[in-house]
Amino acid sequence: MRPVFFLPAYVLACSAVFTPLAHAHEGKATHHHAAAAKPAPAPAPVAPAPTGARVGSVYDLSVLPVFTGKVSQFLPSTHGGINGFILEDGTQVLVSAEQGHAFAGLVKPGDTVEIRGLKGQTLPILRAFLVTSPRGRSVEDSVISMPNHSTEMLAGPDLVLHGPVSMPLYNMSGKLTGAVLQDHSVMYLTPAEATRFADLLKPGQTVYAVGSGSNGGLGVAVDVREIGPSLEALTPVAVNQPPPPGPAAGSAAYDIIPGADTHE
Numbered sequence: 001m002r003p004v005f006f007l008p009a010y011v012l013a014c015s016a017v018f019t020p021l022a023h024a025h026e027g028k029a030t031h032h033h034a035a036a037a038k039p040a041p042a043p044a045p046v047a048p049a050p051t052g053a054r055v056g057s058v059y060d061l062s063v064l065p066v067f068t069g070k071v072s073q074f075l076p077s078t079h080g081g082i083n084g085f086i087l088e089d090g091t092q093v094l095v096s097a098e099q100g101h102a103f104a105g106l107v108k109p110g111d112t113v114e115i116r117g118l119k120g121q122t123l124p125i126l127r128a129f130l131v132t133s134p135r136g137r138s139v140e141d142s143v144i145s146m147p148n149h150s151t152e153m154l155a156g157p158d159l160v161l162h163g164p165v166s167m168p169l170y171n172m173s174g175k176l177t178g179a180v181l182q183d184h185s186v187m188y189l190t191p192a193e194a195t196r197f198a199d200l201l202k203p204g205q206t207v208y209a210v211g212s213g214s215n216g217g218l219g220v221a222v223d224v225r226e227i228g229p230s231l232e233a234l235t236p237v238a239v240n241q242p243p244p245p246g247p248a249a250g251s252a253a254y255d256i257i258p259g260a261d262t263h264e
Helices: 002-036 097-106 191-196
Strands: 066-076 082-087 092-094 112-119 125-132 138-140 158-170 176-181 186-188 206-216 219-228
Touching: 066 092, 066 219, 082 097, 092 158, 097 125, 097 138, 158 186, 158 219, 176 191, 186 206
Parallel strands: 092 125, 186 219
Antiparallel strands: 066 082, 066 112, 082 092, 112 125, 125 138, 158 176, 158 206, 176 186, 206 219
8 A cells, every 4th residue: 555655645745846946937937028028218309400490401591580571573683593682671682693593483573581691781681591482482592692793694685774763782792783773674883883873873863874684584684884874975884804914816825724734
């Protein structure tokens, strides 16, 4: 009878020993699995771009003041583009010649626009760096402007402008550079010549001007070659600085291109 009772007792004893070990191992496995399933921490939130900042923009334009106004007319250039536009309050909004076509396609007379730029301290000028149309489209302009008068911009038919002056015209440097007539046509002079004929460029003065320029859908503009109070009293003016004199034709240096003999 002893062998019969010994075997069940032995089995019960082994069960009592290994059962806690199995539970302990099972608990460890469950804990490890739970640790592996722990979710990854959420990514840190990205700070929003400051108001006025534009994705891909080189400059932070959000620091510039904002101006609003209604477009009265374009300031056409003599090569078919625009140099800016005039607001109803008489402010001349100036843009670079390289970006003129972009702004001409963005706004039209009668639009109320938002402008980020720099306003003249005493003159009614505003250098625009970002213009937003009432339809929500914007054009940024960070280009250094070419001068109004250069040999590349003098091609075109001779035009005659005449009539009362609406307002004197200024460039980005704040120098007098022409006038806008009451018929919205624009005449450009060099700052030196504009200063010389400043009395003719005052509002209300009747002026006649002859020169080459552009007469298109964006407006009429002339690089003035002659100016005066009437057609019978026109005075020639310097349109642009002539190129510096070079070697005389036929001389040894005439066929040499400056810099052609240097290599990097």
